[in-house]
Amino acid sequence: MKLIGSVTSPFVRKVRVVLAEKKLECVFELENVWSPETTIAASNPLGKVPCLVMEDGSTMYDSRVIAEYLDTLTPVCKLLPANSRDRANVKVWEALADGVLDAAVLAYLERTWRPEELRSQAWTERQLGKVRAGLNVMSVNLGEQPFCMGIHYTLADVALGCTLGWLAFRFPDIDWRGDYPNLARLFDKLSERQSFKDTVPR
Known part of the structure; x- marks a missing residue:
């Protein structure tokens, strides 16, 4: 398998974390979709x-689709429960x-x-209002x-950690750590996992 992506995309990071957690071999090919020379349309028409x-040679796109598929390939570190409600x-x-x-990406591009x-x-x-509302619901749902x-x-x-990591990377002015200490605690714990250490956006 080959994963096409960038080191700064949080959606690509999610897939890279899943690959690492599942211990799956995959070639990582860097692609700048904003470059005039990009060839991404040959693999993903979007x-x-x-x-x-x-x-x-077939392709799969959207991080949610890819992550769910990868979870079926090996029983190592099952990331999606079998129970339908869970x-x-x-x-x-x-x-x-x-x-x-x-929402955050749209705000970043606008800025x-x-x-x-x-x-x-x-x-x-x-857009930032959606970000703040989403963070609040995440914090409430996480609780203790x-x-x-x-x-x-x-x-x-995995999804939460990649989101918070990207906000820290691109929106240091959003103080989600101060506003939601429970999210900060979880993020810090996730950041100690090798899969997260190896995929920090830079």
Whole structure:
């Protein structure tokens, strides 16, 4: 298998963490989708990463789809429960974490890529409002549990950790550590895992 992605994308990081936790061999091919020379459309018509290229040349995209598929390949470190309700709850956590990222990425692009005279503060604040609301719900749902789903480490924690890591990387002005110490405690614990150490965005 080959994973196409970048070292700064939190969605790519999620897949890389899953690969590491599952101890799966995979070639990592760097791709800058913003470059005029990018060839990502040949693998993913949406022009996005991550993109997983299979042994037969077929491709799979969207981090949620890829992560769920990878979890089926080996029983090592099962990240998605077999129980349908628990499994759905993990996927809701992942959807929430990804949704916070979607909004944060839009705000980041507005702040940094759009010409200053065209930037919309109202648009940016709308996206950051979603980020703040998502963080609040994450904190409430986590409570005092050691992991998102209680005592078990799951894909929910992978998604949460990648989201918080990217916010720390791109939005140091968002004080989620101060506002939500329970999220900070979980993030610090996740950051000690080798899979997270090896994929820190830089």
